[in-house]
Amino acid sequence: MLRYHPLDEQGAITYALKFTDLFPENAQLICRKVGDGNLNLVFQLTDKRSGKSIIMKQARPFARAIGESWPLTLDRARIESQALINHDRICPGLVPKVYHYDRVLALTIMEDLSNHLIMRKGLAARKRYPHFASHIGTFLARTLFMTSDIALPAQTKKKRTVQFMNPEMCKISEDLIFTYPYFDSGENQFNPLIADTVEEIWMNNQLKLEVAKLKDGFLTHAQALIHGDLHTGSIMVTEEDTKVIDPEFTFYGPMGFDIGAVIGNLLLSFASHEGHTPDLGERMNYQEYLLTMIEQIWTCFEKEFRQLWEKEAKERMAVIPGYVDHYLLQVLEDASGYAGCKMIRRIIGLAHVWDLESISDPKLRANGEKLALSVGQKLVLERRQVKEIYDITSRVRQLVELG
Ligand SMILES: Nc1ncnc2c1ncn2[C@@H]1O[C@H](COP(=O)(O)OP(=O)(O)O)[C@@H](O)[C@H]1O
Numbered sequence: 001m002l003r004y005h006p007l008d009e010q011g012a013i014t015y016a017l018k019f020t021d022l023f024p025e026n027a028q029l030i031c032r033k034v035g036d037g038n039l040n041l042v043f044q045l046t047d048k049r050s051g052k053s054i055i056m057k058q059a060r061p062f063a064r065a066i067g068e069s070w071p072l073t074l075d076r077a078r079i080e081s082q083a084l085i086n087h088d089r090i091c092p093g094l095v096p097k098v099y100h101y102d103r104v105l106a107l108t109i110m111e112d113l114s115n116h117l118i119m120r121k122g123l124a125a126r127k128r129y130p131h132f133a134s135h136i137g138t139f140l141a142r143t144l145f146m147t148s149d150i151a152l153p154a155q156t157k158k159k160r161t162v163q164f165m166n167p168e169m170c171k172i173s174e175d176l177i178f179t180y181p182y183f184d185s186g187e188n189q190f191n192p193l194i195a196d197t198v199e200e201i202w203m204n205n206q207l208k209l210e211v212a213k214l215k216d217g218f219l220t221h222a223q224a225l226i227h228g229d230l231h232t233g234s235i236m237v238t239e240e241d242t243k244v245i246d247p248e249f250t251f252y253g254p255m256g257f258d259i260g261a262v263i264g265n266l267l268l269s270f271a272s273h274e275g276h277t278p279d280l281g282e283r284m285n286y287q288e289y290l291l292t293m294i295e296q297i298w299t300c301f302e303k304e305f306r307q308l309w310e311k312e313a314k315e316r317m318a319v320i321p322g323y324v325d326h327y328l329l330q331v332l333e334d335a336s337g338y339a340g341c342k343m344i345r346r347i348i349g350l351a352h353v354w355d356l357e358s359i360s361d362p363k364l365r366a367n368g369e370k371l372a373l374s375v376g377q378k379l380v381l382e383r384r385q386v387k388e389i390y391d392i393t394s395r396v397r398q399l400v401e402l403g
């Protein structure tokens with residue numbers, strides 16, 4: 001009987017040939033480690049004869065980037081494969097196909113997207129993705145609406161919350177996003193050149209109170225089945241196509257957390273161009289492109305969400321005039337707050353983003369980091385004044401003009 005053990009390249013090949021029928025017996029497999037994420041092993045296997053390739057992702061019982069001192073549940077591999085299957089049903093074409101799942105080895109085999117690029121890398125190179133806003137708007141509207149109490153019978157939805165109960169992964173987010181960055185905690189790490197700004201944040205009780213309220217929403221508001229880690233490193237793109245990967249943090253949480261993750265990470269890219277793009281004209285042009293993309297994402301999301309509400313709502317109270325408007329306003333307010341939290345944690349907290357980390361000059365990086373912290377704080381503190389998406393993007397424009 002197979003017992004859990006971490007695979008190496010040869011082990012991955014043997015597994016694919018022995019325990020799946022994905023390749024013919026005479027396949028000539030080559031294997032390459034491709035994972036650069038914080039948590040798991042990821043291999044690409046290619047048959048030299050046919051050119052067919054697959055991705056094999058295996059969870060380790062600890063966080064790969066930290067080591068064995070940080071134990072983590074292997075059940076996250078089940079959650080990830082079930083979430084991908086669920087998303088593929090709700091949003092065909094927007095996630096990789098799952099071909100195989102092995103509970104004992106905590107292993108998922110899925111479609112190889114190596115012809116796609118991790119989105120944050122494309123954004124750093126100022127690439128443009130003409131269909132991204134509509135793709136991700138659809139992904140957000142469909143995955144969030146179709147798993148909510150508005151679309152599902154109450155019993156089904158409650159069973160789903162149990163199926164996707166993900167306490168250990170949620171604890172990582174609770175600590176790394178909503179707690180450690182607001183204290184002088186040993187888990188934080190940041191550029192010494194921004195120490196003054198970080199200390200101001202630690203002393204800002206008004207900000208910390210608002211973050212505590214957002215944390216409470218994350219802990220208690222089981223509104224929809226959310227991806228839970230929808231940053232631009234969890235999105236793979238070509239000019240034509242968008243695929244969302246890595247839903248191992250999935251659980252029933254607030255819709256605004258996923259939307260805020262997308263917005264916050266696009267704004268981290270925005271801030272990183274302070275360092276990546278020295279030419280002012282080119283920089284402003286691309287930054288404006290990112291803000292327009294954020295506006296389009298919300299517009300697409302809202303349009304599709306309202307259509308789904310109109311056609312698919314099962315909740316009887318959904319027909320009450322004004323309910324959908326109230327609901328979406330709350331989601332937008334949450335999205336603003338969570339976008340802010342996501343930005344702040346990536347500057348002060350343990351896990352940073354490649355967008356800013358790839359700026360080698362610490363002074364230039366500090367410019368981007370300080371801008372990200374200013375935007376992040378504003379989105380948290382002023383989220384109740386956000387009534388439409390332009391209230392977010394205009395605040396960012398204002399901050400850059402003032403800076
Ligand atoms: N389906 C896929 N096709 C191609 N590359 C992938 C695929 N899934 C993951 N990868 C690569 O592996 C990296 C890590 O994958 P990810 O799922 O984000 O792992 P982790 O959960 O450890 O962060 C990605 O950044 C990407 O480069």
Ligand SMILES: CSC[C@H]1O[C@H](OP(=O)(O)O)[C@H](O)[C@@H]1O
Pocket residue numbers: 037038039063065066172173176229233234246351
């Ligand atoms: C040590 S876990 C830190 C961080 O890593 C996860 O991101 P990734 O997609 O790179 O695996 C997640 O955002 C966690 O907060």
